[in-house]
Amino acid sequence: MRKNKKPPKFLQSALWSNNISKMRIDNPRDKKEIIMQVLNCGTEEQVKWLFQIYQPREIKRVLKEPRRGTWYPRSLNFWTRILDVKVPTQKYQEAILDINPKF
Numbered sequence: 001m002r003k004n005k006k007p008p009k010f011l012q013s014a015l016w017s018n019n020i021s022k023m024r025i026d027n028p029r030d031k032k033e034i035i036m037q038v039l040n041c042g043t044e045e046q047v048k049w050l051f052q053i054y055q056p057r058e059i060k061r062v063l064k065e066p067r068r069g070t071w072y073p074r075s076l077n078f079w080t081r082i083l084d085v086k087v088p089t090q091k092y093q094e095a096i097l098d099i100n101p102k103f
Contacts, residue, residue, distance in 0.1 A: 007034060008049070014042040025053060035062040040075045060085050066095030073097075 007020045007030075014037050015023070023030040035058065038050045050059070063085040066076060073096050080087055087095070 011038065011042075011046055011049070014038045014040075014046050031058065032062050032067075035059055036067060036070060039063075039079050040070070040072055056083070059083065063087065066091060068094045069097055071095045071097060 005025050007015065007023055007025055009020070011034070012020055015034065018033065018037075023034065025031060025034060031054070035050065035054060038046050039059070039062075042050065060083055063076075063080055063083060064087060066087060076087075076092065076095060079085070080092075
């Protein structure tokens with residue numbers, strides 16, 4: 001079982017804004033963050049690990065409810081197509097990270 005297990009150190013580059021020593025792969029909040037960050041900017045090795053640890057339904061759930069302003073357009077487009085996940089247009093647009101906000 002994976003209960004209270006920490007993410008491996010090789011995920012640090014994908015989880016760059018987090019202190020992975022305090023994260024737990026079974027904590028619901030951490031799980032969402034881990035899945036989102038690895039899909040968004042992980043390496044091939046990190047993505048393989050992700051699919052070994054989490055069930056496809058857990059990964060799809062994170063894609064179906066994308067957090068606002070956290071996804072790179074290419075990453076979200078790629079993973080929703082690969083995993084055949086439908087995201088409502090408004091949620092999809094809100095999820096995209098805009099580094100050039102309009103004021």
